[in-house]
Amino acid sequence: MANPVQTTLLIIGGGPGGYVAAIRAGQLGIPTVLVEASALGGTCLNIGCIPSKALIHVAGQFHEIQAHAGDSALGIRVGPPEIDIAASVAWKNSIVKRLTQGVGALLKKHKVTVIQGRAQIVDGKTVDVDPSLRGKAGAPQRIRCEHLLLATGSEPVALPFMPFGGRVISSTEALSPKKLPTSLAVVGAGYIGLELGTVYRKLGVKVDVIEAQDRILPVYDADLSRPVAAALKALGVGLHLDTRVLGLTDDGKALRLQKGKADEIRLEAEQILVAVGRAPRSRGFGLSSLMLDMDGEAVRVDSRCRTSMQGVWAIGDLTGEPMLAHRAMAQGVCVAEQIAGQTRYFTPEAIPAVCFTDPEVVTAGLSPAQAAKAGIDCLEASFPLAANGRAMTLQSTDGFVRVVARKDNHLLLGWQAVGRGVSELAAAFGLSLEMGARLEDVAHTIHAHPTLGEAVQEAALRALGQALHV
Numbered sequence: 001m002a003n004p005v006q007t008t009l010l011i012i013g014g015g016p017g018g019y020v021a022a023i024r025a026g027q028l029g030i031p032t033v034l035v036e037a038s039a040l041g042g043t044c045l046n047i048g049c050i051p052s053k054a055l056i057h058v059a060g061q062f063h064e065i066q067a068h069a070g071d072s073a074l075g076i077r078v079g080p081p082e083i084d085i086a087a088s089v090a091w092k093n094s095i096v097k098r099l100t101q102g103v104g105a106l107l108k109k110h111k112v113t114v115i116q117g118r119a120q121i122v123d124g125k126t127v128d129v130d131p132s133l134r135g136k137a138g139a140p141q142r143i144r145c146e147h148l149l150l151a152t153g154s155e156p157v158a159l160p161f162m163p164f165g166g167r168v169i170s171s172t173e174a175l176s177p178k179k180l181p182t183s184l185a186v187v188g189a190g191y192i193g194l195e196l197g198t199v200y201r202k203l204g205v206k207v208d209v210i211e212a213q214d215r216i217l218p219v220y221d222a223d224l225s226r227p228v229a230a231a232l233k234a235l236g237v238g239l240h241l242d243t244r245v246l247g248l249t250d251d252g253k254a255l256r257l258q259k260g261k262a263d264e265i266r267l268e269a270e271q272i273l274v275a276v277g278r279a280p281r282s283r284g285f286g287l288s289s290l291m292l293d294m295d296g297e298a299v300r301v302d303s304r305c306r307t308s309m310q311g312v313w314a315i316g317d318l319t320g321e322p323m324l325a326h327r328a329m330a331q332g333v334c335v336a337e338q339i340a341g342q343t344r345y346f347t348p349e350a351i352p353a354v355c356f357t358d359p360e361v362v363t364a365g366l367s368p369a370q371a372a373k374a375g376i377d378c379l380e381a382s383f384p385l386a387a388n389g390r391a392m393t394l395q396s397t398d399g400f401v402r403v404v405a406r407k408d409n410h411l412l413l414g415w416q417a418v419g420r421g422v423s424e425l426a427a428a429f430g431l432s433l434e435m436g437a438r439l440e441d442v443a444h445t446i447h448a449h450p451t452l453g454e455a456v457q458e459a460a461l462r463a464l465g466q467a468l469h470v
Helices: 016-027 042-047 050-067 086-109 191-202 224-237 325-339 369-373 389-393 420-436 439-443 453-464
Strands: 004-012 031-034 113-116 118-123 126-130 141-150 155-156 183-187 206-210 237-240 243-248 255-257 265-268 270-276 278-281 312-314 354-356 360-365 378-384 400-406 411-417
Touching: 004 016, 004 325, 016 031, 016 042, 016 325, 031 141, 042 050, 042 086, 050 086, 050 191, 086 113, 113 400, 118 255, 141 325, 183 191, 191 206, 191 224, 191 270, 191 389, 224 270, 224 360, 224 411, 360 420, 369 378, 369 400, 378 453, 389 453, 400 439, 400 453, 411 420, 420 453, 439 453
Parallel strands: 004 031, 004 141, 031 113, 141 312, 183 206, 183 270, 206 237
Antiparallel strands: 118 126, 126 141, 155 278, 243 255, 255 265, 354 360, 360 411, 378 400, 400 411
């Protein structure tokens, strides 16, 4: 083996957490090597957040044209649209390519050394990189470092009795269809299953969603999931709640389902999307050799993203929930700045989460139930989008914005919203919680009219008993 490469920081994984950590480290003058086995950008840029939102946009545009083809109220008349899914996927891929190339350019600008290949941990200071994964000949390259940052992300969870392959696909395959199936069964009514299920239904595919819990989006409270369920039914999506998947039929052409204790039923589907969650990618690169403290498959870290081994750090999905790209990015910055000698902690007041269904769902901080469970005496108030002028002009009045605050001093504890376009409110939600704002701060801030953001102000006003437009 050739002489090892020496560096201060070695990062395994070029997803949102890894590449942001590398860029920030480069800005701070830290010699950095980034190892990535696949494409820069990780799951988020290549087979997750970005491509899914691109297809959500395609499906939304197609559905809107269909829905309003003869809408006399708007005065728009167009012919029936057609979808060229190959062209749609190519457009989606062009966005992914631009973004991943942009990441590569930023890493180069900040003098980060990028090595393509599969990493294998030797010890907490040494990693071997196998170049054969990228079609390159040669012996593994050894890298020695002072700090090792693990940012390997996560991967889709397969059902043990129904592994991926053939008719059974993961979100990865669902995001790059060569052709649209006539029917799709989605196993799991979390945000991934519902986002992709909605895309396929809007593109004309018969879609059925199977969920073991008694409602969709079970991690969100019922008030938020109810408008989404209503919209899915209006789209013609079949919802099979409180229903277990038993496996495939012997011929492999249908799912075997059981609702409660009722008799087993068959659900035929050309394709089956399993979207029951994601698991930390903790195998296949020698992680077990470090003997780190673990929480199941997730690496346990402290409030500074340190593992139980000195000089070894971990961020993002590898460290467990919430598995969100923006969490990984923030953790990456936190680690880079500590290596540069700064004192940093990863202790955010709230991490916003968005479900890009139609309508969208966004949350930040505590829900009313979570605040009550914590023993906090709180105020809560909702403002319906039906009373928001901008929502009316967008023909999207289903949903609301809700605020949760302490009763004694009006300190904001949480925000929730459901409605078309409410994902853009996540910034306001996160900022107000991080800055320790109170109801009065939001209520007395002038919000531009007409915007969906006015619903944020109106919710705060309503919590104070000062509602103006409801």
